[in-house]
Amino acid sequence: MSYTTHADLGGREGFGRVIPEPEGELWHAAWEPKALALTLAMGATGSWNIDASRSARETLRDYASLSYYQIWLAALAKLMVERGLVTEQEMAEARVQIEPKPLARVLRAADVPAVLARGSATERPATTAARFAVGDLVRTRTGRVDHHTRLPSYAAGRIGTVERVHGTHVFADTNAQGLGERPQWLYAVRFDGRELWGDEAQPGLSVSIDAWDDYLEPA
Numbered sequence: 001m002s003y004t005t006h007a008d009l010g011g012r013e014g015f016g017r018v019i020p021e022p023e024g025e026l027w028h029a030a031w032e033p034k035a036l037a038l039t040l041a042m043g044a045t046g047s048w049n050i051d052a053s054r055s056a057r058e059t060l061r062d063y064a065s066l067s068y069y070q071i072w073l074a075a076l077a078k079l080m081v082e083r084g085l086v087t088e089q090e091m092a093e094a095r096v097q098i099e100p101k102p103l104a105r106v107l108r109a110a111d112v113p114a115v116l117a118r119g120s121a122t123e124r125p126a127t128t129a130a131r132f133a134v135g136d137l138v139r140t141r142t143g144r145v146d147h148h149t150r151l152p153s154y155a156a157g158r159i160g161t162v163e164r165v166h167g168t169h170v171f172a173d174t175n176a177q178g179l180g181e182r183p184q185w186l187y188a189v190r191f192d193g194r195e196l197w198g199d200e201a202q203p204g205l206s207v208s209i210d211a212w213d214d215y216l217e218p219a
Contacts, residue, residue, distance in 0.1 A: 003146040006063035011154030035069040044107035051176035055148035124183035126168040136162045137219035148176035151215045159219045164188035184213040
């Protein structure tokens with residue numbers, strides 16, 4: 001079965017105007033902070049990684065019809081079912097029916113502020129020299145990718161300029177598939193708006209994305 005992402009929406013038309021929300025408006029319903037708490041608590045157990053959770057979200061068939069935190073909850077349920085932590089029937093009946101599986105870690109309430117403040121570092125020690133330097137022209141890869149990727153389709157096959165070298169970081173593409181971290185050099189690449197969208201681009205517009213080595217080749 002081919003991989004289909006429903007979240008790669010950048011540069012596409014037909015979704016209406018983007019309407020910014022007021023700064024500081026975090027929630028739209030009382031259940032939303034609970035959805036965030038559940039997602040963080042389960043993520044902290046080590047049952048999956050952040051890239052696997054992104055993959056679960058973007059492959060939801062009803063992604064386009066769900067709100068932000070509805071997507072989080074649906075993906076959380078999907079991940080838990082796939083890993084045998086809960087069954088569809090248990091969720092439907094809201095009661096435990098099988099012996100819970102042991103978890104590698106548990107996030108205690110008292111530890112939440114420290115854990116959130118610490119975050120989860122993705123940088124790893126470099127074992128090779130960087131292929132590109134600031135100022136280099138690079139072209140992004142093209143072609144269908146049958147797995148999670150952080151390269152947006154609107155930037156595929158486009159020429160940009162390396163504007164920053166971030167170091168070596170966990171490669172999201174393999175990490176999402178459970179194939180290991182496989183760290184690679186990560187670069188900030190800036191694209192002129194006309195390179196991405198032609199003459200329709202607003203004058204002076206540029207877009208920067210973070211791209212791993214596997215996404216790039218010399219232009």
